[in-house]
Structures are given as C-alpha cells and as structure tokens.
Amino acid sequence: MTTAGNSQRARGFASMDAAKQREIASRGGRAAHAHGTAHKFSSDEARRAGRKGGEAVSGNREHMAAIGRRGGEARQARRAARAQSETRASESGNQQSGTEQSSGTSDTKSSGSDEGQNSNQH
DSSP, X not given: OOOTTSOOOOOGGGGSOHXXXXXXXXXXXXXXXHHTOOOOOOHHHHHHHHHHXXXXXXXXXXXXXXXXXXXXXXXXXHHHHHHHHHHHHHHHHHHHHHXXXXXXXXXXXXXXXXXXXXXXXX
C-alpha cells in the first residue's frame, strides 16, 4: 500500500468529514446511555480529574512561565492598541468638532427645535 516515503491517506473514521464523525459519535453516545454503560462523572470525580490535570501541567515551570509571558504580552498589545485607537478617535473628534462648530452655528440658529433638545440633555 504505502511505503515509508509516501504520504498516507486517512482511512476509516478519519477519512469522514466532521459532520459525519459527529453524527456517528452522537449515536454511539446515545446507545451507551440507553444501555446504561455510559460513564457519568460525579462532581467529586470531575474535580479530582481537573486537579490531577492541573498539577501535571503546572509541574513544568518553564511551560507555566511561557504561558504567563504570552498572556502578559497579549495584554500589553491589547492595551497599546486600545490606547492608540482612543488617541485616534479623540484626534479625529477634535478635528470634527472644530468643523462642526463653524458649520453647526448657522444650523442651530436657524432651527428652534435644536435649542429645546440641548437644554433637556444638560
């Protein structure tokens, strides 16, 4: 079939598309529950399993340091991007408000309904 140099094609379950795999797995889960052979985690059992996995991961200090470093870098990047977008918005707002004031004064004087709305907002 395949030799060491050739790439292997997916066969069986792996060759199916995700929707078909999900459908088959769902049927298997329903059948196991119907037969009473499906495993159901109790809250205590799930808590122990989570703790065991957390202890296994956190035992590798280099891995944990790398996770923390990536999180800190991502947070810093988000803050910098937010500050930059706020700066741009305030700069464009200052430019627009200067334009609106010069063009907006004639509009405000010509329409009496705007004056009533402005006094209610303050």
